[in-house]
Amino acid sequence: MPFCVPCSSSVDKNKWTGHLRSTAHKTTVCSNKLLNDGVEVVESAFRMRIATYRISATNDQSLASVDAFMNSIRNKIKRLLDNSLTKHTCVKVNFELFGLFLMFKDNSQSIKSFGTKNKILYLSYDFESLFCEVVNCLKKKFEEFQDRDSGWAFVSNSHLEININKYQPLRGSSYVDLPKFIKNKKACINIQNNDQCCFLWCVTAALHPSTKHPERVSSYPNFRDVLNISQISFPVTFDDIRIFEKNNPMISLTIFGLKNNKIVVGPLYKSKVSSNQKCRKNINLLLIDDGSHPPHYVLIKDLSRLVRRQVTKHNSKIYFCETCLLFFLTQEELANHLCTGIVTVLPEKGTVIKFKHFDRKQNVPFVIYADFESLLQPTETSDSDTDTSDSLTPNTTTLHHHIPAAFGYHIVCNADPSHNRYFSYRGTDCVDKFIEAIYKDVAKIYKIVNKNTPIICNENDDQNFLNAKRCHICNHFLFSDRVRDHCHITGRYRGAAHNICNLQYKRPCFVPIFFTICLVMIAIYLSKNWGRHLETSKLYLKPKKTIFLLLNLSLSRMSIFSFVL
Structure with missing residues (x-):
């Protein structure tokens, strides 16, 4: 039976993971290392690359509502995130709010926790939108827990835990040679750049195609002259791509990947295109990441030629819908199909759907x-003045x-x-x-x-x-x-x-x-x-x-x- 040294007690091996996550254990092993404004380090590993911080509620904050408590510690959260980003550049963070609940049936009390999903943050993150999203998520979970006939009633706030992990995102970098099977298909343009801007060179090549030496950087205008690259870090990550699309609203991107350097998979990233943005120029990119070299972006000039052998045994050309990624045998079928804008993903072989709620x-x-x-x-209205006080809209008369x-x-x-x-x-x-x-x-x-x-x-x-x-x-x-x-x-x-x-x-x-x-x-x-x-x-x-x-x-x-x- 495992023995927890900080708690000086033996724990059943089946309950070991739950014991390490329990509030009692975290309080016992707390290092008492206080940061600014009473932020406490609960756990850390790998030289603070993975750390859990705690912000405890004061007497006044404990009786406040969830949003009031979060607003009272807003500045502490921002300083903690800013310091972590200054140290690690990119982090994954999630929040877990602990509260005391009362069961009226037997007058018992218990600590319940509600967490958020992991969120990837960069130096250019928007704290206001992140904070509002976290508060709304935690508040919704608190209210749903009380409203679903659980019998528990909220009493007070206990503390907020913030888990921060260092994150190294997938990035595109300088020139990498293509695998032989892709090179033989002649469906991609691999630009020989010496910088970390392969993504921007691919987008520029799609907007300004070249017939002579398309693999050379000199065949295209400088991307700084044709693209808005403000607030983008290099090498480019998927979050930078979202910022790039906001800066260049007439461009949408679909990024595919390689599995075992043999099969084209994806999309790894696909732009969200609304009905009023279907006129955007769609650009298909291939991300090469075999582990032996830094990741590298390649422009796909013919998606049909690249993936035809994977989807059909026909030798004729196939036509892909760039929105839903369905393929057709003729151009007329592609033009006549009703696109739903939803990518069709077939289940794996042997997948079974089972009904469980008997x-x-x-x-x-x-x-x-x-x-x-x-x-x-009838409503009492005069001929000179129409009564619209009870109307749903100004243009509606009751x-x-x-x-x-x-x-x-x-x-x-x-x-x-x-x-x-x-x-x-x-x-x-x-x-x-x-x-x-x-x-x-x-x-x-x-x-x-x-x-x-x-x-x-x-x-x-x-x-x-x-x-x-x-x-x-x-x-x-x-x-x-x-x-x-x-x-x-x-x-x-x-x-x-x-x-x-x-x-x-x-x-x-x-x-x-x-x-x-x-x-x-x-x-x-x-x-x-x-x-x-x-x-x-x-x-x-x-x-x-x-x-x-x-x-x-x-x-x-x-x-x-x-x-x-």
């Missing part, structure tokens, strides 16, 4: 279909208001039709009555759904259970772990199943309510009235084609109301 195969036990009727009430006058809804039970029920009401207070009636009926549904009816089996069901060879849920072979699966509402036997499949085959914990019409004003009016009936309700509005109302059934009460438009 619990989603079952029908929802209850569903409600609802509808509102409304009266059109002529009538929809006043809800009546409603009706039908409860449908998939398991037992005896629970089906229709209810309607007419009156000026129909919205309030609708909410009250829906809440009472869903409370009754909650009791029905949570009533565990014993299984009802006859001789045929017993015989079916003994003779069953496959699980009726996942359709895999049954062994000694077979159990009887039944409907908990009616007690009806459904079939033989694996024990794990039966446990996961839980009934849905919500009642969907569908409206047959889509009226924005009904959605808004319901949201205004719902808060008076359910103090703990939450409302979400999202663009959909139909109105969808969702009432979650929690274990103790129905507390979450979600209305999707």
Whole structure:
């Protein structure tokens, strides 16, 4: 069993990795090496080329919201990143925010952490956009964790950890001779440059093609005269290429690579071209990186000739769409195809798509279909001045208001039709009555759904259970772990199943309510009235084609109301 010296305790080998990442271990091994403004070095390796820093929350910062806490340590984060970039030039960084959460069910507390993906930073990075992206990501993860019925409630901020690793990006450099099989195809132009600007010479060669000695630098104008290369470092990386495309908006790039110096792969990089930028000049480049020489960019003058042997056995010329990378046998087929702008990537041989969420195969036990009727009430407008105060846009005039006058809804039970029920009401207070009636009926549904009816089996069901060879849920072979699966509402036997499949085959914990019409004003009016009936309700509005109302059934009460438009 491994022994952790700093913690003076033995750790199970299966939990060793988790122990090293735990907050308790990091606090124990903390080197107490403080940088400026209380930034603490938690871990470091390879002479600080890999390091983890911690910024702890003060008493005032601990009770603040996520964005308020991040804004309070904003300057510390910037100084730390700037110092790391000054030392390493290029780094990979990710952030992990730790917070204290409370479980109301048993009054327990626990530290939870939420992290971001790795981000590559260069000396020319934009801190403002990076900081906003990190804050929004962490804030979203905090809110989603609390809103998904986890039972945990946020109490306070603990600390922020910043992992910074030195990064050596893939760069293009000076002239490198091409592999023989590519050279024989005569599909590429390998410019013999003596500097680290092979990428820029390739772009210049594509914009100003030369028929005489295209491999010579002297055959082309100087790239500084035809291209905007501000804020670009050399040798050029993929992040520099993004900056290059912003500086030169009429150019788009697609970069391919070589696998084992035999197969053209990619694209390693492809420009994001919107519908209004399809007039851009697309340039195909090949990145040579065999490990024995520095990486080198080569201009692809004929993509069809370069990769034809890889995609087809036909000897005739093929035509590539430079946007979606599909190929065609004739120019007419290429011109007539509807390009989606999405690169088609086929799965590897032997790849299988499997369905795993077998619990989603079952029908929802209850569903409600609802509808509102409304009266059109003319707006009070004068002839001289048109009322646009309630209009969605300045160019829209509101002529009538929809006043809800009546409603009706039908409860449908998939398991037992005896629970089906229709209810309607007419009156000026129909919205309030609708909410009250829906809440009472869903409370009754909650009791029905949570009533565990014993299984009802006859001789045929017993015989079916003994003779069953496959699980009726996942359709895999049954062994000694077979159990009887039944409907908990009616007690009806459904079939033989694996024990794990039966446990996961839980009934849905919500009642969907569908409206047959889509009226924005009904959605808004319901949201205004719902808060008076359910103090703990939450409302979400999202663009959909139909109105969808969702009432979650929690274990103790129905507390979450979600209305999707």
